[in-house]
Each structure stands twice: as C-alpha cells, then as structure tokens.
Amino acid sequence: MTKAMNPPVQAPTPPPKQKFQFARYQDLALVPVIIILLIVGAVLSPIFLTPGNLIAVLTQQSELSLLVLGQAMILIVGKMDLSLESTVGLAPALAVALIVPASAGGLDVGLAAWMALPLCLLIGVVIGGLNGFLILKVGLSGFMVTLGMLTMLRGLQLAITEGKSLIDVPESFLYLGSTTWLGLPAAVWICIVCYAVGIFVLKYLRAGRSLYAIGGNSEAARAAGIRVDRVVWIVLIIGSVLAVVAGILMTGRLGSVAATQGEGMIFQVFAAAVIGGISLQGGKGTLFGALSGVLMLGLVEQILRLQGVSGFYIKASYGAVIILALIVTRFATGQKQE
C-alpha cells in the first residue's frame, strides 16, 4: 500500500514515544484548564471555593451532563441525536399530563401518580427506539430524522399543554429534584453514578468497546462480528432515556414543567462534548473528557455570574468560550477538526 502523502513508518527505529503518551492522556487534557479556572475563580471571588458554590455549579450542570453523556455515546458510535433537548421537555410533560386532571392542564386520563417515573422512562425508550427504527431500519439520515423529531416533540408538548407550564408535579419528581443525600443533591449523585457506569462500560466491557469500533469503521466492526445495528439502536435508546432523566431532575428542581423545558440545550450539549474531545466524526473521545467539558463550561459560567456579568453577556461569552476552547484543543492536539 503506497500512501503518497504520508511519511512511511519505519518500524524498527526506536519507538516514537512522545506522540503516544500524549494520545493516552488526551482525555485528561482539560484537567489543567479546570484547575486554572478554579484558581481564577478563587482569586476573583472569595466565595468561589466554598462548598456551597461548588455544589451549586455541580447542580446546575447535572442536567446538561446527563444529556452530554447520552450524546457523547451517540457521537462515539458515529451518529447524532438532536432531539434530546425536546425529549427533556416532552417526556415529563406527557407523563404529568396523563396523571393530572384537566383542571390542572392534564389530559384527564387519570393514571396513578406512582406511574410518573416509569411512564417517563418508557416514553424515553419509545422516542429513542423510534429514532433508531427510522435511522437503521428505514435508512434515513440521522441528522434529518432527529431534527424532525426535535421539532415534532416540542410541538407535541406545546399541543398537549396548550403552551402552559404544568405546575401540579408528582411527589416523586419533586423528591429527586430537591433532596440531598450525604450532603450532595440527589441529582449530582445520579450524574456521578451514570458517569461512573458509563466510563466503566466504555473502557472495560466488550459491548462498550464496540462503540469505538463501530464509530471508527462500521464495516470492520461488522466483519469482526459486532452486531452494529443492535448496538447503535441500544445507544440511541440509552441517550433518550438519559435525556428523560435530565428532564425529571429539571422538573423536580424547578417544581414545574415549562413549555420550553430543555429548549436550546442541544448547542451546549454539542459544545461540551466537542470541547471534551469527542469527535463529531465518531470513534474518538472518552466520557471522562466529555464530563470535563461540562465542568469547564459550568465553571466559566459561574465565574462570570459571580462577577455580576449580565445574563445576556453570559450567553455571548458562552459562545466565545466554546470557540476559544476549540482553538485551544486544535493546537493542543495538533489535529484539524472536521
């Protein structure tokens, strides 16, 4: 095989160690950045390093981090799901509407209140499964299918709730969104557990490693005996279910389901994933990297907020931070992002 553009690799020469070591620790690339942000925050504001403030950052980022977890796995497997942000709103809204009476904005179906959580998760499975069916079995473009789904689910939520917030929220939602276990909010614990499981599965389970094989070269994965469609389908379903969990936590934290719940989040989701080293081309990146992307965005936001920067400017600076972070990763890794 003659590759005209690339230098030939002369194997017997001493191993070019430098490059590999960097590649090996690439998912730790944002850790120094996070430490610097912590120092900057502490210098600018005396309360920055207090437990209360740090827990607030974690809590604010918990919902986003679950979406990023799902999206990161979907990206690694070589697909993308834009509809996650609408799932965040629709699943709790639909579940609540099926339980509460029409007087509280419901559909008057009158299901038992204990069914709220299982119902929500089931809705997530159905949405992810439907996305998977359209992409894998019907053979439609994943980008377009989930873009359509994004609009359709959001519209469905508005239709069900007539554009109003649902404020009569079941106890189980409120509990998860507001309680604390061992000094940390339940939402943060849930994220920690989800990431720990995700990182373990993607590193130590054959099923998890198959995500990288599929995203890197799906034909080769198939030839190696990996059931490509099944794995992708399951990943899409897990992504939707994680979005539902994020929706439940958000509902609990805010005490209601807003008609716009989750709207606009998908941009932050992609930003955090890409900053964290997940390739949009598939097959590359780690969940730890994605998590550090989430934390980095959260710290920047909090620093700006404590400095009294207005919400509008925070939004603008958010965009600037994303671009800046991309530039930094571009030069740190020496690779072009496509």
Add this chain to the structure above:
Amino acid sequence: MSEFAAIARGVTKRFGRTLALDDVGIEIRAGESHALVGRNGAGKSTLVSILTGMQVPDAGEVSFFGEPAPPVADRAAWRRHVACVYQKSTVVPELSVAENLFINRQDLGGRLISWKKLKRQATELLETYDVAVNPDELVSALTVEQRQLVEIARALSIGSRFVILDEPTAQLDGPAIERLFDRMRSLQDKGVTFLFISHHLQEVYEVCQTVTVYRDARHIVTAPVAEMSKPDLIEAMTGEAGGLNVPSGDDRPSSADEVLKVSALSGESFSDISLSATRGEVIGLAGSASSGKHEFAETVYGLRKPSSGSISVDGASVRGGDVPAALKAGIGCVPRDRHHQGLVLDLSIAENATMSTAGRFVWPSAQRSAGSTAIASYDVKAAGPDQPVSDLSGGNQQKVVMARALAGDPSVLVLINPTAGVDVKSKESLLGVVDAQARRGKAAIVVSDELDDLRVCDRVLVMFHGQVVREFARGWRDQELIAAIEGMSSE
C-alpha cells in the same frame, strides 16, 4: 529539451527521526515507462510526493525536461510538469466527468461557465485519448478503471507529459490491467513518460523498460528491465538472495477428517456451490472480480446472507448471514479490504487484534498482552500494542488483520486477498502463517488471483460467472491457471 523527463539528484528527506529518503536519485528518460519498486517503507511514496511537489526535500534537486522544479506554492506549474494518478481517487465523485476534467478551470478562460462548451471540450478530450465514457456521467458511477482513465486524460490535458501511476493495478482485474497496459504503450508511442509503481513484479516486466529499486530509503539499482532477472530484482528489493520464499506445503500431512462442508450454497453473484475441506487442507479460490468468488467467501463467513444452501463446521450447521454465529462455529476471516472492513484505523493494535474474541469484560492489561503476543507471533513491526494501526505500513496492518482472524483459534479460515498491497517480505510471512495453521489441522480457503497466494494451496478452484468451472490439483502451470481465470478454459 533534455532527454530526461524527470531527474532527482541527491534527495534527502526526513520526518522527525525517520529518514525517509537518504541521498537518492532517479533519472527518468523521456518516452519510457520507468518502474519504481521497493518494499513498504523503502521511500517510494516519499519520492512520489517530492516529484509531485507535495513535499519539499531537505536536500537535493528535482528537474523536469532540463528545467528546475517550480516553487512548491506554484501548484499550476507543477501540474503542467507532472501528473500523478494515486490509488486514492482525486476526482470529485458527485460531479460529472466533464466538470472533473476541467475542475477549477470550468470557465475555460471565459468569465462565465458555458456548460455547452465545457461538454464539447470534454467530449473532444475523451475522444483524443480514446476514453469511452459519457462526459455527463457522474464520476461516482464509473468503474475504477474508467475513473483512472479520466484522471490520466485530465493530467494529459493540462499539458503534462510525465505521468506517475501509483499502484494503478491494485484494484483492477486481469482484463482491465491488460487494457491499461495497452493504453500505456500507445501513450508512450505518443511521447508520454510514465513512472510506474507496483507490487506485482510481473507487471514491471510486462510494461516497463527501466527499473529502479529503493530499499530502506536508499537507491539500490537502476537497470534496463531486460537485464534484470526476477530473482535479481527480488534480491535488490529485500537485500537477500533468492526468490519469494513461499512454503508450497506439498509435504503437509493430509487427513480425511472433514471440517467445513458447504452444500449447494447460492447467493448474490454465485449459485449452487458445494465444497468440502478436510483438516489441514488449503483450498484456493480464483476467478475474475466478477466471478462471485468474493461474494461466496463472504457468505461463508456470514457477511452476506445466502439465498439457499447450507454451511456446516465440524458437522454443526451454521446460521447464514450472521457473523457472530460464524465466529462461534469456528470460522475466522481476513476480509476483502483491510481499510474498508479489516481495521479500525484509529484504534490500537491490541484492540484491533482482539476485536472478535474479547470476553464480556475487557481488561486493558490483558488486551495489551494479547496485543503483544500478536505482535510477536505474526512478526508485526510496531512500537508496541498501544500503537494505532494507522501508523503501520500496509504489510503490518494486514498482519494485524490476520492476527484478529486467528485470535479465536478457528478451525476454518476464510482469507480474502490476504496479501493484497503488501511487500514481498510481509507476503512471505503471511503465507507462512497460512501454511503453519494448516499444519496445525486448520482448513483454509484462500480467495486470490495472486499466483503466489495460490501456490500455498492443495487445490485451486476457479470460478467464472458464479460457478466453479475448473479444479486444479497441486502442480498446475501458471498459463493454464491464468487462462482458466480469464474464462478461456477449454471446455
């Protein structure tokens, strides 16, 4: 005008610590076809990129027809001097042939693009070089052969009279290769000079007048092809005397124990094929690209669904169209194309080698040691098990694919083009693995057109239009087998 189309002298190029070219030269006489051969990593690719202006040499000079090479930034000048048809296509698949021929000069000197004029000029150009392709056709609809011809025509239309062909035959079947050679000869008569790169030494003898050999970044020899015997050529390439050292395996023990039984198997492009392989038997499967041999082999491994018929290993039937089932039954496979199906290039050697066989849990330390074992047992030249396979040369990548196929200790091996695009040394080592596995009592099917691959087989089946038309026992004659592959067998 100089009598040399291209001269490179004293060229040195290093990439980091790797010396890719060490004070080498080449002199290509105008109007000849000049072969450049060498093992993977010999520096051929680097020389090509220097001759096409994609890389600047650290030292040395390049000239074309007596003029010094233009500055690197002046792409237009380079394209007038030299054109290169890479293995990877450099045409835009979703544009028409006509637009590709005049890409980035579609306006033909005018202000606006006249599509009518463009089509007329394209038609003229294609007629001049006798390329039977419709200019309105999208390039993505062309065959590899047609695509290459379009690229050659484009190169010549820019004014270049020196064309580099980088492994042009790698993806072509027999008759298409012959047609390419005919065309090279007729263009040569019109004064076009070729630099021809190939792993098939036979092709060098067929179409070239002069051959240059590089080895380990150095120039070894340049000589008229007529004065260079095949063993001499191989010696120059490998630095070792003697021809290709492929085990013929005629002393392999045979057995009556049937391992693989394929009964009346039909599928896409082949029908009603039965075959049975015993322990230690290696069966060759030859035929043109359209013979259905690839499809048959891929069906045995479960990559394609059979329409009827059955496959069984050790008496147990194997579900069709199901790779995991085939793996479980004990069938291992080297797929057709290592880039497309064989490897995940960004992943490490260890991960690629263990992809089919890992247990439910993957412990990185166990994976790495499995990777190290593969590197040692299949003679992979690599820095370590963590190295991504994209860093390896073609031959070493193919060894990783072989390691993966054998990782589960399968009793049947399906090897499709196992030595495609690898150098002589790697070829020997890969075929040695096939022989060793057969001696351990494995059955193997080797799908290939390369006579060297087929020599390791106990018998060779030739397919034509989806049927097995001939069977050759060990000791076949080259001409006979080639005639059968091309469909010229005497019925």
